[in-house]
Amino acid sequence: xxxxxxxxxxxxxxxxxxxxxxxxxxxxxxxxxxxxxxxxxxxxxxxxxxxxxxxxxxxxxxxxxxxxxxxxxxxxxxxxxxxxxxxxxxxxxxxxxxxxxxxxxxxxxxxxxxxxxxxxxxxxxxxxxxxxxxxxxxxxxxxxxxxxxxxxxxxxxxxxxxxxxxxxxxxxxxxxxxxxxxxxxxxxxxxxxxxxxxxxxxxxxxxxxxxxxxxxxxxxxxxxxxxxxxxxxxxxxxxxxxxxxxxxxxxxxxxxxxxxxxxxxxxxxxxxxxxxxxxxxxxxxxxxxxxxxxxxxxxxxxxxxxxxxxxxxxxxxxxxxxxxxxxxxxxxxxxxxxxxxxxxxxxxxxx
Amino acid sequence: xxxxxxxxxxxxxxxxxxxxxxxxxxxxxxxxxxxxxxxxxxxxxxxxxxxxxxxxxxxxxxxxxxxxxxxxxxxxxxxxxxxxxxxxxxxxxxxxxxxxxxxxxxxxxxxxxxxxxxxxxxxxxxxxxxxxxxxxxxxxxxxxxxxxxxxxxxxxxxxxxxxxxxxxxxxxxxxxxxxxxxxxxxxxxxxxxxxxxxxxxxxxxxxxxxxxxxxxxxxxxxxxxxxxxxxxxxxxxxxxxxxxxxxxxxxxxxxxxxxxxxxxxxxxxxxxxxxxxxxxxxxxxxxxxxxxxxxxxxxxxxxxxxxxxxxxxxxxxxxxxxxxxxxxxxxxxxxxxxxxxxxxxxxxxxxxxxxxxxxxxxxxxxxxxxxxxxxxxxxxxxxxxxxxxxxxxxxxxxxxxxxxxxxxxxxxxxxxxxxxxxxxxxxxxxxxxxxxxxxxxxxxxxxxxxxxxxxxxxxxxxxxxxxxxxxxxxxxxxxxxxxxxxxxxxxxxxxxxxxxxxxxxxxxxxxxxxxxxxxxxxxxxxxxxxxxxxxxxxxxxxxxxxxxxxxxxxxxxxxxxxxxxxxxxxxxxxxxxxxxxxxxx
Numbered sequence: 001x002x003x004x005x006x007x008x009x010x011x012x013x014x015x016x017x018x019x020x021x022x023x024x025x026x027x028x029x030x031x032x033x034x035x036x037x038x039x040x041x042x043x044x045x046x047x048x049x050x051x052x053x054x055x056x057x058x059x060x061x062x063x064x065x066x067x068x069x070x071x072x073x074x075x076x077x078x079x080x081x082x083x084x085x086x087x088x089x090x091x092x093x094x095x096x097x098x099x100x101x102x103x104x105x106x107x108x109x110x111x112x113x114x115x116x117x118x119x120x121x122x123x124x125x126x127x128x129x130x131x132x133x134x135x136x137x138x139x140x141x142x143x144x145x146x147x148x149x150x151x152x153x154x155x156x157x158x159x160x161x162x163x164x165x166x167x168x169x170x171x172x173x174x175x176x177x178x179x180x181x182x183x184x185x186x187x188x189x190x191x192x193x194x195x196x197x198x199x200x201x202x203x204x205x206x207x208x209x210x211x212x213x214x215x216x217x218x219x220x221x222x223x224x225x226x227x228x229x230x231x232x233x234x235x236x237x238x239x240x241x242x243x244x245x246x247x248x249x250x251x252x253x254x255x256x257x258x259x260x261x262x263x264x265x266x267x268x269x270x271x272x273x274x275x276x277x278x279x280x281x282x283x284x285x286x287x288x289x290x291x292x293x294x295x296x297x298x299x300x301x302x303x304x305x306x307x308x309x310x311x312x313x314x315x316x317x318x319x320x321x322x323x324x325x326x327x328x329x330x331x332x333x334x335x336x337x338x339x340x341x342x343x344x345x346x347x348x349x350x351x
Numbered sequence: 352x353x354x355x356x357x358x359x360x361x362x363x364x365x366x367x368x369x370x371x372x373x374x375x376x377x378x379x380x381x382x383x384x385x386x387x388x389x390x391x392x393x394x395x396x397x398x399x400x401x402x403x404x405x406x407x408x409x410x411x412x413x414x415x416x417x418x419x420x421x422x423x424x425x426x427x428x429x430x431x432x433x434x435x436x437x438x439x440x441x442x443x444x445x446x447x448x449x450x451x452x453x454x455x456x457x458x459x460x461x462x463x464x465x466x467x468x469x470x471x472x473x474x475x476x477x478x479x480x481x482x483x484x485x486x487x488x489x490x491x492x493x494x495x496x497x498x499x500x501x502x503x504x505x506x507x508x509x510x511x512x513x514x515x516x517x518x519x520x521x522x523x524x525x526x527x528x529x530x531x532x533x534x535x536x537x538x539x540x541x542x543x544x545x546x547x548x549x550x551x552x553x554x555x556x557x558x559x560x561x562x563x564x565x566x567x568x569x570x571x572x573x574x575x576x577x578x579x580x581x582x583x584x585x586x587x588x589x590x591x592x593x594x595x596x597x598x599x600x601x602x603x604x605x606x607x608x609x610x611x612x613x614x615x616x617x618x619x620x621x622x623x624x625x626x627x628x629x630x631x632x633x634x635x636x637x638x639x640x641x642x643x644x645x646x647x648x649x650x651x652x653x654x655x656x657x658x659x660x661x662x663x664x665x666x667x668x669x670x671x672x673x674x675x676x677x678x679x680x681x682x683x684x685x686x687x688x689x690x691x692x693x694x695x696x697x698x699x700x701x702x703x704x705x706x707x708x709x710x711x712x713x714x715x716x717x718x719x720x721x722x723x724x725x726x727x728x729x730x731x732x733x734x735x736x737x738x739x740x741x742x743x744x745x746x747x748x749x750x751x752x753x754x755x756x757x758x759x760x761x762x763x764x765x766x767x768x769x770x771x772x773x774x775x776x777x778x779x780x781x782x783x784x785x786x787x788x789x790x791x792x793x794x795x796x797x798x799x800x801x802x803x804x805x806x807x808x809x810x811x812x813x814x815x816x817x818x819x820x821x822x823x824x825x826x827x828x829x830x831x832x833x834x835x836x837x838x839x840x841x842x843x844x845x846x847x848x849x850x851x852x853x854x855x856x857x858x859x860x861x862x863x864x865x866x867x868x869x870x871x872x873x874x875x876x877x878x879x880x881x882x883x884x885x886x887x888x889x890x891x892x893x894x895x896x897x898x899x900x901x902x903x904x905x906x907x908x909x910x911x912x913x914x915x916x917x918x919x920x921x922x923x924x925x926x927x928x929x930x931x932x933x934x935x936x
């Protein structure tokens with residue numbers, strides 16, 4: 001049976017697409033070395049539109065209005081700029097209610113874009129641009145450690161990793177967040193209150209990597225301007241041993257936390273990247289595996305949720321579980337030496 | 352590919368779901384179509400594979416192993432027709448429910464008329480209504496454009512204008528849509544369905560034709576103020592969804608090609624089957640189908656002259672599970688639990704399960720939580736679907752579930768129940784059927800596959816249905832009555848074919864069963880007390896033939912609507928007792 005793969009790897013080749021939400025200009029060059037903060041593409045985005053029905057305002061036909069409209073598509077208009085002038089002794093002047101760019105003219109109407117903002121797409125990870133996606137973005141390659149998470153607040157940043165997780169389930173409290181951590185990416189076990197999230201924002205921290213989070217804190221976590229990445233799930237789950245080991249042993253290194261939203265269709269996942277110098281490109285991680293003895297797996301449902309073990313054997317046929325359900329299952333040896341049975345659909349391969 | 356299924360024998364049917372893909376083989380045995388076996392594999396619409404054809408091939412490969420017949424060629428394509436060496440199949444049909452919900456904007460002239468019809472039409476498939484526009488919309492056109500640009504709909508459904516009626520108002524509504532589409536990049540422009548005033552076709556083409564990825568027309572769903580006719584537009588919309596999926600998900604185009612361009616959304620195929628059944632077997636009562644899947648809960652009702660189909664992604668048990676809390680509370684869900692579970696544990700569960708929709712309950716506690724959630728989701732789905740059931744359908748009380756015969760149930764939540772009794776209690780709690788009805792479990796999720804096959808081979812569904820491919824749970828008697836717990840509300844005598852008899856004295860608040868094996872029939876004489884109504888009228892009894900099932904004849908004496916005790920300890924004890932009575936453990 002095909003197995004989902006969750007990447008927790010010490011050294012691998014990482015290739016990531018970085019694209020604009022709408023089309024724009026790519027500013028990076030092929031083979032350019034980029035840092036996480038380098039702008040690789042940019043575009044402009046207007047959130048608001050102004051529709052001026054000149055024909056109706058002048059009480060004339062659309063064709064007649066078209067003849068009176070003075071602006072053209074792509075004209076940048078200032079607020080109060082004249083768009084059309086009616087005829088007659090008391091001619092009415094139609095003016096732009098606010099500054100904007102004309103995007104359509106016709107049918108006696110003028111449509112303007114207003115409130116335009118610039119969108120800058122940053123590289124997000126350090127590496128080399130290996131492909132330009134015209135008008136969209138770039139593909140960047142790097143080598144290093146990769147730890148995928150299960151939830152992210154949509155932010156991205158880089159900094160030196162500071163380990164505040166004395167144990168995989170250590171609770172982070174505001175009093176541990178002192179000024180020495182300013183600009184760091186903080187590794188912790190659990191966060192149980194809003195105060196801790198706010199204290200990290202006040203430092204400010206460049207990122208927070210935690211094992212689990214209470215669902216009641218998610219709304220606040222989304223508001224935070226620094227990236228928050230959850231490695232294991234919701235509630236009080238300790239960090240899985242593979243992620244904890246890899247992250248805690250890389251403390252004081254520069255890491256990138258890309259806490260992007262999990263999108264099961266595109267494959268985008270929140271992830272931590274630990275760039276490492278290499279003399280040659282390491283292998284890319286496997287995206288698909290088949291369940292087989294010897295593979296390292298993580299449990300995704302109770303009992304033993306979050307624990308890591310290795311497959312001892314795949315059970316033949318269907319196995320009856322304590323819930324009474326019957327499903328294809330495997331015998332798993334957990335890290336504590338205990339051997340348990342788990343349905344295959346509740347497992348994911350770690351690697 | 353064969354040109355027609357009617358002349359062929361074996362039929363391979365594939366259902367590509369959000370979590371799993373099933374390949375099902377039907378073949379002719381002793382002159383009749385039979386369900387042979389099904390193979391299952393994880394669906395592959397999502398990353399990393401992002402190609403639904405791969406999951407379909409894996410499911411067929413698993414089916415091959417079960418039936419010992421080669422169905423895939425060396426390049427993993429389906430072998431059609433059946434070869435001299437016995438490999439391959441004669442025909443192939445495919446249904447699809449995988450994929451993200453389609454972001455939709457509905458447009459109608461009048462809020463309570465055409466806009467309502469457009470909403471009902473849109474809810475017959477896997478969509479999420481992001482915005483709606485009508486003449487009563489207070490927003491200015493530029494604000495509507497801003498909203499459309501934010502939402503970036505993949506689909507716009509427009510209704511309005513009686514045939515031959517006003518057209519200027521519709522034009523006014525179309526303007527922002529045309530302008531917003533113009534502002535979008537070509538590949539992001541929405542697909543548009545116009546199901547309004549037929550005289551406006553040319554104007555609609557002019558206003559939005561060149562600005563939409565594809566513009567479709569269907570007969571007016573509201574030809575007059577009093578008439579609504581959604582069916583033809585529903586058919587058009589079903590194919591539009593497949594075309595949208597072709598752009599979204601790799602492999603859909605290949606599967607559609609395999610099926611000869613007849614691929615259908617799973618829910619539409621289910622609705623078609625229910626419509627077909629209500630025509631073939633239709634009685635005064637309606638036919639109900641519920642399917643609780645990872646992408647949506649689908650409720651299809653077949654009535655004498657009308658059918659309804661409701662696709663409710665908000666009550667799905669997959670990645671949108673947390674969204675259930677927009678419609679209910681943690682306490683409401685926990686009311687259905689047989690175990691003492693805290694609301695914090697439940698909240699964590701909802702979030703965790705949303706991450707891994709395909710996972711299953713391995714422990715008793717996990718199962719109790721998943722079953723409680725499924726009950727609440729089904730209950731809410733039924734309450735929502737009920738609002739759009741036709742008027743004047745058979746019922747005991749208008750505010751209760753109408754009378755149905757039979758009720759068909761399938762989907763992941765029911766497969767997640769370890770015993771038929773667990774599934775039955777979930778259905779009794781969620782649907783709250785009234786009167787006398789048969790409950791049938793579609794354990795292999797065959798209903799949509801029979802629906803997609805029905806359009807080309809109307810013998811196959813009937814023969815498969817009558818072949819025992821579905822599991823009859825039994826006949827359920829649910830009196831509508833109000834009484835004190837423990838009061839006698841119904842007495843019944845079941846006369847078996849061999850002359851034996853069994854009696855029951857049903858007390859309010861209890862569930863009782865009388866054995867009647869699958870395939871057996873009997874005569875059930877019911878005498879009601881305290882003015883109870885089982886469909887014969889208040890206080891009236893009667894004698895009816897009944898057929899058996901896994902649980903025989905089940906008497907649900909808990910009253911309608913179901914009112915669970917407020918005391919949590921007593922409530923949990925009762926749920927355990929009811930489960931135990933039905934053999935649910």
